[in-house]
Amino acid sequence: MSLVLDAAAQDLLFRQARTANTFTDEPVTEEQIRAIYDLVKYGPTAFNQSPLRITLVRSPQARERLVQHMAEGNRQKTAAAPLVAVLCTDNEFHEELPRLLPHFPQAKDMFYAQRPVRERSALLNGALQAAYFIVGVRAAGLAAGPMNGFDAAGVQKEFLDDDHTPLMVVNIGKPGENASLPRSPRLDVDEVVTTV
Amino acid sequence: MSLVLDAAAQDLLFRQARTANTFTDEPVTEEQIRAIYDLVKYGPTAFNQSPLRITLVRSPQARERLVQHMAEGNRQKTAAAPLVAVLCTDNEFHEELPRLLPHFPQAKDMFYAQRPVRERSALLNGALQAAYFIVGVRAAGLAAGPMNGFDAAGVQKEFLDDDHTPLMVVNIGKPGENASLPRSPRLDVDEVVTTV
Numbered sequence: 001m002s003l004v005l006d007a008a009a010q011d012l013l014f015r016q017a018r019t020a021n022t023f024t025d026e027p028v029t030e031e032q033i034r035a036i037y038d039l040v041k042y043g044p045t046a047f048n049q050s051p052l053r054i055t056l057v058r059s060p061q062a063r064e065r066l067v068q069h070m071a072e073g074n075r076q077k078t079a080a081a082p083l084v085a086v087l088c089t090d091n092e093f094h095e096e097l098p099r100l101l102p103h104f105p106q107a108k109d110m111f112y113a114q115r116p117v118r119e120r121s122a123l124l125n126g127a128l129q130a131a132y133f134i135v136g137v138r139a140a141g142l143a144a145g146p147m148n149g150f151d152a153a154g155v156q157k158e159f160l161d162d163d164h165t166p167l168m169v170v171n172i173g174k175p176g177e178n179a180s181l182p183r184s185p186r187l188d189v190d191e192v193v194t195t196v
Numbered sequence: 197m198s199l200v201l202d203a204a205a206q207d208l209l210f211r212q213a214r215t216a217n218t219f220t221d222e223p224v225t226e227e228q229i230r231a232i233y234d235l236v237k238y239g240p241t242a243f244n245q246s247p248l249r250i251t252l253v254r255s256p257q258a259r260e261r262l263v264q265h266m267a268e269g270n271r272q273k274t275a276a277a278p279l280v281a282v283l284c285t286d287n288e289f290h291e292e293l294p295r296l297l298p299h300f301p302q303a304k305d306m307f308y309a310q311r312p313v314r315e316r317s318a319l320l321n322g323a324l325q326a327a328y329f330i331v332g333v334r335a336a337g338l339a340a341g342p343m344n345g346f347d348a349a350g351v352q353k354e355f356l357d358d359d360h361t362p363l364m365v366v367n368i369g370k371p372g373e374n375a376s377l378p379r380s381p382r383l384d385v386d387e388v389v390t391t392v
Contacts, residue, residue, distance in 0.1 A: 002231035004337035009205040013331075014238040034385050035198035041382040042210040043327065046344045048380045054389045062392040101380055120319075121344070124363065127320045131239065131327030135209075141200035148242045148317070159392065167320065184244040184297055186237040189230050193250045196258040196355065 013138050018180040020143035021077050023173030028083035028142060036136035043132035047107045048100045051093040051122040052129035052167075055086040055159050065158050070169070071149030081145065081171035086155060087133065088164045089126035091119050119165070126167050137172055143179065145171035209334050214376040216339035217273050219369030224279035224338060232332035239328035243303045244296045247289040247318040248325035248363075251282040251355050261354050266365070267345030277341065277367035282351060283329065284360045285322035287315050315361065322363050333368055339375065341367035 003010065011017075033056065045051070057066050066086070067079045078084055094112035098105040112118050130146070137144040147169045155166045199206065207213075229252065241247070253262050262282070263275045274280055290308035294301040308314050326342070333340040343365045351362045 002225070002228045003235060003335050005205055005208060005235075005335035006202070009201055010235055010335070012201060014235050014328075017238070019240045029198070032198045033389060037385045037389060039199060039201075039206055039210050041385075041388075042213070042379075044215045044330065044340075044342055046342075048382075050383055050388075052388065056389060056391040058391050096383065099381065100383070103377065103380075123316075123319060124323045124344075127323030128327040128330075131324040132210075132331070134240065134324075135328070135331060139199050139201035139206070144240075146240055146242075148320075181299065183238075184299075185295065186244075187246050187292065187296070189233045189237075192237075192246075192248065193229060193233060193252060195252040195254050 012141075013135055017138045018143065018175070018183065020145045020171065020173070020175040020179040022176035022179045023081050023143070023171065024176050026082060026174045028172050032140050032142070036133065036140050039139060040129070040132035040136035043129060045125040045128055046121060047097065047104070047111065049093050049097065049121065049125055050100060050129065051089045051091070051126045052133070053088050053090050053164060054133070055088070057084040057086060066155065066169070069151045069154035069158060070147070074147050074149045077145060077171055078147070078169065082173035085170045085172060086159055087126070087130050087167045087170060088160055089122035089167060090164055091115065091122050092163045093122055094118060122165070123167070130167055134170070137170070142172055143175040147171070208337070209331055213334045214339065214371070214379065216341045216367065216369070216371040216375040218372035218375045219277050219339070219367065220372050222278060222370045224368050228336050228338070232329065232336050235335060236325070236328035236332035239325060241321040241324055242317060243293065243300070243307065245289050245293065245317065245321055246296060246325065247285045247287075247322045248329070249284050249286050249360060250329070251284070253280040253282060262351065262365070265347040265350035265354060266343070270343050270345045273341060273367055274343070274365065278369035281366045281368060282355055283322070283326050283363045283366060284356055285318035285363060286360055287311065287318050288359045289318055290314060318361070319363070326363055330366070333366070338368055339371040343367070
Protein backbone atom coordinates (compact mmCIF):
# COMPACT_ATOMS: atom_id res chain seq x y z
CA MET A 1 0.00 0.00 0.00
CA SER A 2 2.88 2.34 0.68
CA LEU A 3 4.30 1.92 -2.82
CA VAL A 4 2.93 3.69 -5.89
CA LEU A 5 4.74 1.40 -8.35
CA ASP A 6 2.34 -1.31 -9.56
CA ALA A 7 2.79 -4.85 -8.30
CA ALA A 8 3.73 -6.26 -11.72
CA ALA A 9 6.58 -3.77 -11.99
CA GLN A 10 7.71 -4.56 -8.42
CA ASP A 11 7.84 -8.23 -9.37
CA LEU A 12 9.59 -7.60 -12.68
CA LEU A 13 12.32 -5.43 -11.20
CA PHE A 14 12.85 -6.81 -7.69
CA ARG A 15 10.55 -9.42 -6.18
CA GLN A 16 10.60 -12.09 -8.88
CA ALA A 17 13.73 -10.97 -10.72
CA ARG A 18 16.71 -13.21 -10.01
CA THR A 19 20.37 -13.35 -10.91
CA ALA A 20 20.62 -15.91 -13.74
CA ASN A 21 23.38 -18.46 -14.25
CA THR A 22 21.91 -20.16 -17.33
CA PHE A 23 20.20 -18.66 -20.37
CA THR A 24 18.18 -19.64 -23.43
CA ASP A 25 19.67 -19.15 -26.90
CA GLU A 26 17.45 -16.15 -27.62
CA PRO A 27 19.70 -13.26 -28.71
CA VAL A 28 19.83 -9.90 -26.94
CA THR A 29 19.43 -7.25 -29.62
CA GLU A 30 20.99 -3.85 -30.16
CA GLU A 31 17.48 -2.38 -29.88
CA GLN A 32 17.08 -3.87 -26.40
CA ILE A 33 20.43 -2.48 -25.23
CA ARG A 34 19.59 0.94 -26.64
CA ALA A 35 16.18 0.91 -24.99
CA ILE A 36 17.73 -0.09 -21.66
CA TYR A 37 20.35 2.66 -21.84
CA ASP A 38 17.85 5.29 -22.98
CA LEU A 39 15.79 4.52 -19.87
CA VAL A 40 18.46 4.22 -17.19
CA LYS A 41 20.66 7.07 -18.39
CA TYR A 42 18.28 9.30 -16.41
CA GLY A 43 19.30 7.79 -13.06
CA PRO A 44 21.07 10.43 -10.96
CA THR A 45 24.85 10.71 -10.43
CA ALA A 46 26.87 13.34 -8.56
CA PHE A 47 27.16 16.45 -10.73
CA ASN A 48 25.63 14.30 -13.50
CA GLN A 49 29.12 12.90 -14.02
CA SER A 50 27.80 9.71 -15.66
CA PRO A 51 31.10 7.76 -15.49
CA LEU A 52 29.75 4.34 -16.56
CA ARG A 53 30.97 2.87 -19.86
CA ILE A 54 29.77 -0.42 -21.33
CA THR A 55 31.63 -2.85 -23.61
CA LEU A 56 29.36 -5.46 -25.22
CA VAL A 57 31.35 -8.61 -25.86
CA ARG A 58 29.62 -10.07 -28.95
CA SER A 59 32.17 -11.71 -31.24
CA PRO A 60 33.29 -15.28 -30.46
CA GLN A 61 36.90 -14.14 -30.45
CA ALA A 62 36.26 -11.38 -27.93
CA ARG A 63 34.16 -13.72 -25.79
CA GLU A 64 37.08 -16.14 -25.63
CA ARG A 65 39.45 -13.35 -24.65
CA LEU A 66 37.09 -12.37 -21.84
CA VAL A 67 36.38 -15.87 -20.53
CA GLN A 68 40.07 -16.58 -19.86
CA HIS A 69 40.07 -13.73 -17.31
CA MET A 70 36.95 -14.91 -15.48
CA ALA A 71 37.14 -16.85 -12.22
CA GLU A 72 36.78 -20.56 -12.90
CA GLY A 73 33.24 -20.74 -11.53
CA ASN A 74 32.14 -17.94 -13.89
CA ARG A 75 33.69 -19.26 -17.13
CA GLN A 76 31.07 -21.61 -18.44
CA LYS A 77 28.15 -19.26 -17.97
CA THR A 78 30.09 -16.31 -19.41
CA ALA A 79 30.98 -18.40 -22.48
CA ALA A 80 27.35 -19.46 -22.95
CA ALA A 81 25.36 -16.27 -22.23
CA PRO A 82 23.63 -14.65 -25.24
CA LEU A 83 25.33 -11.36 -24.40
CA VAL A 84 28.04 -10.28 -21.96
CA ALA A 85 28.70 -6.69 -20.94
CA VAL A 86 31.85 -5.40 -19.29
CA LEU A 87 30.89 -2.39 -17.16
CA CYS A 88 33.69 0.04 -16.33
CA THR A 89 34.22 3.59 -15.12
CA ASP A 90 35.80 6.36 -17.15
CA ASN A 91 38.20 7.95 -14.65
CA GLU A 92 38.55 10.94 -16.98
CA PHE A 93 34.81 11.62 -16.83
CA HIS A 94 35.52 15.20 -15.80
CA GLU A 95 36.42 16.05 -19.40
CA GLU A 96 32.70 15.74 -20.25
CA LEU A 97 31.45 17.81 -17.29
CA PRO A 98 31.24 21.19 -19.04
CA ARG A 99 28.80 19.52 -21.43
CA LEU A 100 27.01 17.35 -18.84
CA LEU A 101 26.62 20.08 -16.22
CA PRO A 102 26.25 23.26 -18.26
CA HIS A 103 25.05 25.36 -15.30
CA PHE A 104 28.19 24.63 -13.27
CA PRO A 105 31.13 23.94 -15.60
CA GLN A 106 33.62 24.82 -12.83
CA ALA A 107 32.90 21.44 -11.24
CA LYS A 108 35.49 19.92 -13.57
CA ASP A 109 38.37 21.75 -11.91
CA MET A 110 36.88 22.61 -8.50
CA PHE A 111 36.06 19.03 -7.53
CA TYR A 112 37.72 16.66 -9.92
CA ALA A 113 41.20 18.05 -10.60
CA GLN A 114 42.86 15.16 -8.71
CA ARG A 115 42.85 11.67 -10.21
CA PRO A 116 42.34 9.81 -6.87
CA VAL A 117 39.27 11.96 -6.18
CA ARG A 118 37.96 11.10 -9.64
CA GLU A 119 38.65 7.40 -9.20
CA ARG A 120 36.66 7.14 -5.97
CA SER A 121 33.84 9.27 -7.36
CA ALA A 122 33.76 7.21 -10.56
CA LEU A 123 33.63 3.99 -8.54
CA LEU A 124 30.72 5.23 -6.40
CA ASN A 125 28.76 6.83 -9.21
CA GLY A 126 29.63 4.16 -11.76
CA ALA A 127 28.26 1.57 -9.32
CA LEU A 128 25.04 3.58 -9.02
CA GLN A 129 24.76 3.45 -12.79
CA ALA A 130 25.60 -0.28 -12.83
CA ALA A 131 22.62 -0.83 -10.52
CA TYR A 132 20.38 1.29 -12.77
CA PHE A 133 21.61 -0.84 -15.68
CA ILE A 134 20.73 -4.09 -13.89
CA VAL A 135 17.26 -2.67 -13.18
CA GLY A 136 17.04 -1.69 -16.86
CA VAL A 137 17.97 -5.19 -18.04
CA ARG A 138 15.09 -6.49 -15.95
CA ALA A 139 12.81 -3.76 -17.32
CA ALA A 140 13.49 -5.26 -20.76
CA GLY A 141 12.22 -8.64 -19.56
CA LEU A 142 15.73 -10.05 -19.42
CA ALA A 143 17.79 -11.48 -16.59
CA ALA A 144 21.18 -10.16 -15.50
CA GLY A 145 24.01 -12.21 -14.06
CA PRO A 146 26.40 -9.64 -12.53
CA MET A 147 29.84 -10.97 -11.55
CA ASN A 148 32.80 -9.57 -9.64
CA GLY A 149 34.82 -12.77 -9.96
CA PHE A 150 37.38 -11.98 -12.67
CA ASP A 151 40.95 -10.74 -13.05
CA ALA A 152 40.33 -6.99 -13.22
CA ALA A 153 43.84 -6.14 -14.43
CA GLY A 154 43.53 -8.79 -17.15
CA VAL A 155 40.14 -7.52 -18.33
CA GLN A 156 41.39 -3.94 -18.28
CA LYS A 157 44.44 -4.81 -20.38
CA GLU A 158 42.39 -6.93 -22.78
CA PHE A 159 39.54 -4.51 -23.48
CA LEU A 160 40.18 -1.12 -21.89
CA ASP A 161 42.99 1.35 -21.18
CA ASP A 162 44.62 2.97 -18.16
CA ASP A 163 41.78 5.46 -17.78
CA HIS A 164 39.03 2.84 -17.50
CA THR A 165 38.55 0.60 -14.45
CA PRO A 166 36.40 -2.56 -14.70
CA LEU A 167 33.45 -2.58 -12.28
CA MET A 168 31.71 -5.85 -13.08
CA VAL A 169 30.89 -8.27 -15.87
CA VAL A 170 27.20 -8.92 -16.55
CA ASN A 171 25.72 -11.88 -18.41
CA ILE A 172 22.42 -10.95 -20.08
CA GLY A 173 19.63 -13.03 -21.60
CA LYS A 174 16.41 -14.90 -21.00
CA PRO A 175 16.82 -17.25 -18.03
CA GLY A 176 17.31 -20.91 -18.98
CA GLU A 177 16.76 -24.13 -17.04
CA ASN A 178 17.63 -24.04 -13.36
CA ALA A 179 18.81 -20.49 -13.92
CA SER A 180 18.95 -19.47 -10.28
CA LEU A 181 19.83 -20.80 -6.86
CA PRO A 182 17.12 -20.57 -4.19
CA ARG A 183 16.97 -16.94 -3.02
CA SER A 184 19.33 -16.24 -0.14
CA PRO A 185 17.98 -14.49 2.96
CA ARG A 186 18.05 -10.71 3.24
CA LEU A 187 18.71 -8.63 6.33
CA ASP A 188 15.59 -7.55 8.16
CA VAL A 189 14.70 -3.87 7.97
CA ASP A 190 15.47 -3.44 11.66
CA GLU A 191 19.01 -4.69 11.12
CA VAL A 192 19.61 -2.15 8.37
CA VAL A 193 17.62 0.97 9.25
CA THR A 194 18.14 2.92 12.46
CA THR A 195 16.51 6.20 13.46
CA VAL A 196 18.10 9.09 15.34
CA MET B 197 8.79 -1.42 -27.67
CA SER B 198 11.92 -3.18 -26.44
CA LEU B 199 11.00 -2.70 -22.77
CA VAL B 200 8.53 -4.88 -20.91
CA LEU B 201 8.16 -2.44 -18.00
CA ASP B 202 5.03 -0.35 -18.51
CA ALA B 203 5.40 3.30 -19.52
CA ALA B 204 3.95 4.65 -16.25
CA ALA B 205 6.59 2.76 -14.26
CA GLN B 206 9.34 3.96 -16.63
CA ASP B 207 8.19 7.52 -16.00
CA LEU B 208 7.87 7.06 -12.24
CA LEU B 209 11.33 5.56 -11.81
CA PHE B 210 13.43 7.22 -14.49
CA ARG B 211 11.93 9.41 -17.19
CA GLN B 212 9.91 11.86 -15.11
CA ALA B 213 11.63 11.28 -11.76
CA ARG B 214 13.97 14.10 -10.81
CA THR B 215 16.40 14.89 -8.02
CA ALA B 216 14.51 17.28 -5.70
CA ASN B 217 15.94 20.30 -3.91
CA THR B 218 12.70 21.49 -2.26
CA PHE B 219 9.92 19.49 -0.63
CA THR B 220 6.37 19.88 0.69
CA ASP B 221 5.73 19.47 4.43
CA GLU B 222 4.13 16.04 3.97
CA PRO B 223 5.90 13.59 6.31
CA VAL B 224 7.66 10.43 5.13
CA THR B 225 6.36 7.61 7.30
CA GLU B 226 7.99 4.53 8.80
CA GLU B 227 5.61 2.43 6.70
CA GLN B 228 6.92 4.03 3.52
CA ILE B 229 10.54 3.40 4.50
CA ARG B 230 9.77 -0.21 5.41
CA ALA B 231 7.93 -0.75 2.13
CA ILE B 232 10.85 0.74 0.19
CA TYR B 233 13.40 -1.43 1.97
CA ASP B 234 11.28 -4.57 1.65
CA LEU B 235 11.19 -4.02 -2.10
CA VAL B 236 14.79 -3.04 -2.83
CA LYS B 237 16.46 -5.48 -0.43
CA TYR B 238 16.09 -8.01 -3.27
CA GLY B 239 18.47 -6.12 -5.55
CA PRO B 240 21.60 -8.22 -6.13
CA THR B 241 25.00 -7.72 -4.46
CA ALA B 242 28.19 -9.80 -4.70
CA PHE B 243 27.81 -12.92 -2.53
CA ASN B 244 24.60 -11.30 -1.24
CA GLN B 245 26.85 -9.24 1.04
CA SER B 246 24.24 -6.49 1.47
CA PRO B 247 26.60 -3.93 3.06
CA LEU B 248 24.25 -0.91 2.99
CA ARG B 249 23.10 0.56 6.29
CA ILE B 250 20.67 3.47 6.64
CA THR B 251 20.41 6.06 9.40
CA LEU B 252 17.17 8.05 9.32
CA VAL B 253 17.78 11.49 10.77
CA ARG B 254 14.39 12.38 12.25
CA SER B 255 14.82 14.35 15.48
CA PRO B 256 15.45 18.11 15.23
CA GLN B 257 18.59 17.71 17.33
CA ALA B 258 20.03 15.03 15.06
CA ARG B 259 19.08 17.05 11.98
CA GLU B 260 21.03 20.02 13.34
CA ARG B 261 24.04 17.80 14.03
CA LEU B 262 23.92 16.56 10.43
CA VAL B 263 23.38 19.93 8.74
CA GLN B 264 26.59 21.38 10.22
CA HIS B 265 28.59 18.76 8.28
CA MET B 266 26.86 19.40 4.95
CA ALA B 267 28.46 21.53 2.25
CA GLU B 268 27.07 25.05 2.37
CA GLY B 269 24.94 24.60 -0.75
CA ASN B 270 23.29 21.52 0.76
CA ARG B 271 22.48 22.92 4.22
CA GLN B 272 19.16 24.64 3.67
CA LYS B 273 17.54 21.76 1.81
CA THR B 274 18.87 19.19 4.26
CA ALA B 275 17.46 21.21 7.16
CA ALA B 276 14.06 21.52 5.46
CA ALA B 277 13.49 18.05 3.94
CA PRO B 278 10.72 15.93 5.56
CA LEU B 279 13.23 13.10 6.03
CA VAL B 280 16.98 12.73 5.60
CA ALA B 281 18.78 9.39 5.34
CA VAL B 282 22.51 8.85 5.83
CA LEU B 283 23.52 5.87 3.71
CA CYS B 284 26.70 4.09 4.74
CA THR B 285 28.51 0.79 4.24
CA ASP B 286 29.21 -1.73 6.98
CA ASN B 287 32.84 -2.67 6.36
CA GLU B 288 32.41 -5.67 8.66
CA PHE B 289 29.61 -7.06 6.47
CA HIS B 290 31.46 -10.38 6.24
CA GLU B 291 30.33 -11.25 9.76
CA GLU B 292 26.80 -11.73 8.36
CA LEU B 293 27.87 -13.80 5.34
CA PRO B 294 27.37 -17.27 6.87
CA ARG B 295 23.74 -16.25 7.39
CA LEU B 296 23.32 -14.32 4.11
CA LEU B 297 25.03 -16.90 1.89
CA PRO B 298 24.21 -20.23 3.55
CA HIS B 299 25.32 -22.34 0.56
CA PHE B 300 28.85 -20.88 0.60
CA PRO B 301 29.79 -19.77 4.12
CA GLN B 302 33.51 -19.97 3.29
CA ALA B 303 33.15 -16.70 1.37
CA LYS B 304 33.62 -14.85 4.65
CA ASP B 305 37.24 -15.97 5.00
CA MET B 306 38.11 -16.88 1.40
CA PHE B 307 37.28 -13.49 -0.07
CA TYR B 308 36.82 -10.99 2.69
CA ALA B 309 39.50 -11.70 5.28
CA GLN B 310 41.32 -8.43 4.49
CA ARG B 311 39.79 -5.11 5.51
CA PRO B 312 40.90 -3.18 2.35
CA VAL B 313 39.24 -5.85 0.19
CA ARG B 314 36.08 -5.49 2.27
CA GLU B 315 36.14 -1.69 2.06
CA ARG B 316 36.30 -1.63 -1.74
CA SER B 317 33.67 -4.35 -2.04
CA ALA B 318 31.41 -2.57 0.44
CA LEU B 319 31.80 0.68 -1.49
CA LEU B 320 30.91 -0.96 -4.82
CA ASN B 321 28.06 -3.09 -3.50
CA GLY B 322 26.81 -0.47 -1.06
CA ALA B 323 26.58 1.95 -4.00
CA LEU B 324 24.54 -0.62 -5.94
CA GLN B 325 22.16 -0.79 -2.98
CA ALA B 326 22.09 3.02 -2.71
CA ALA B 327 20.90 3.11 -6.32
CA TYR B 328 18.24 0.47 -5.59
CA PHE B 329 17.18 2.62 -2.62
CA ILE B 330 16.83 5.73 -4.80
CA VAL B 331 14.73 3.71 -7.24
CA GLY B 332 12.67 2.48 -4.26
CA VAL B 333 12.07 6.01 -2.98
CA ARG B 334 10.68 6.84 -6.40
CA ALA B 335 8.61 3.64 -6.38
CA ALA B 336 6.93 5.05 -3.26
CA GLY B 337 5.91 8.17 -5.16
CA LEU B 338 8.55 10.25 -3.38
CA ALA B 339 11.51 12.22 -4.66
CA ALA B 340 15.10 11.66 -3.58
CA GLY B 341 17.78 14.31 -3.31
CA PRO B 342 21.06 12.36 -3.08
CA MET B 343 24.12 14.39 -2.02
CA ASN B 344 27.85 13.71 -1.88
CA GLY B 345 28.66 17.23 -0.68
CA PHE B 346 29.37 16.78 3.03
CA ASP B 347 32.26 16.24 5.43
CA ALA B 348 32.41 12.45 5.45
CA ALA B 349 34.73 12.25 8.47
CA GLY B 350 32.44 14.60 10.40
CA VAL B 351 29.29 12.63 9.54
CA GLN B 352 31.02 9.38 10.42
CA LYS B 353 32.14 10.71 13.80
CA GLU B 354 28.73 12.21 14.52
CA PHE B 355 26.51 9.24 13.63
CA LEU B 356 28.60 6.13 12.88
CA ASP B 357 31.74 4.34 14.05
CA ASP B 358 35.07 3.25 12.54
CA ASP B 359 33.48 0.27 10.80
CA HIS B 360 30.90 2.32 8.87
CA THR B 361 31.78 4.61 5.94
CA PRO B 362 29.29 7.25 4.74
CA LEU B 363 28.28 6.84 1.09
CA MET B 364 25.79 9.64 0.59
CA VAL B 365 23.08 11.69 2.29
CA VAL B 366 19.60 11.56 0.73
CA ASN B 367 16.79 14.05 1.26
CA ILE B 368 13.38 12.40 0.85
CA GLY B 369 9.87 13.79 0.41
CA LYS B 370 7.25 15.01 -2.01
CA PRO B 371 8.79 17.57 -4.37
CA GLY B 372 7.95 21.20 -3.53
CA GLU B 373 7.95 24.35 -5.63
CA ASN B 374 10.71 24.66 -8.19
CA ALA B 375 12.08 21.39 -6.85
CA SER B 376 14.43 20.66 -9.72
CA LEU B 377 16.76 22.33 -12.15
CA PRO B 378 16.12 21.72 -15.85
CA ARG B 379 17.37 18.23 -16.69
CA SER B 380 21.03 18.20 -17.69
CA PRO B 381 22.03 16.39 -20.90
CA ARG B 382 22.98 12.73 -20.86
CA LEU B 383 25.65 11.02 -22.93
CA ASP B 384 24.38 9.45 -26.11
CA VAL B 385 24.27 5.65 -26.22
CA ASP B 386 27.04 5.60 -28.82
CA GLU B 387 29.34 7.51 -26.47
CA VAL B 388 28.80 4.97 -23.69
CA VAL B 389 28.28 1.58 -25.34
CA THR B 390 30.89 -0.04 -27.61
CA THR B 391 30.77 -3.52 -29.12
CA VAL B 392 33.67 -5.92 -29.60
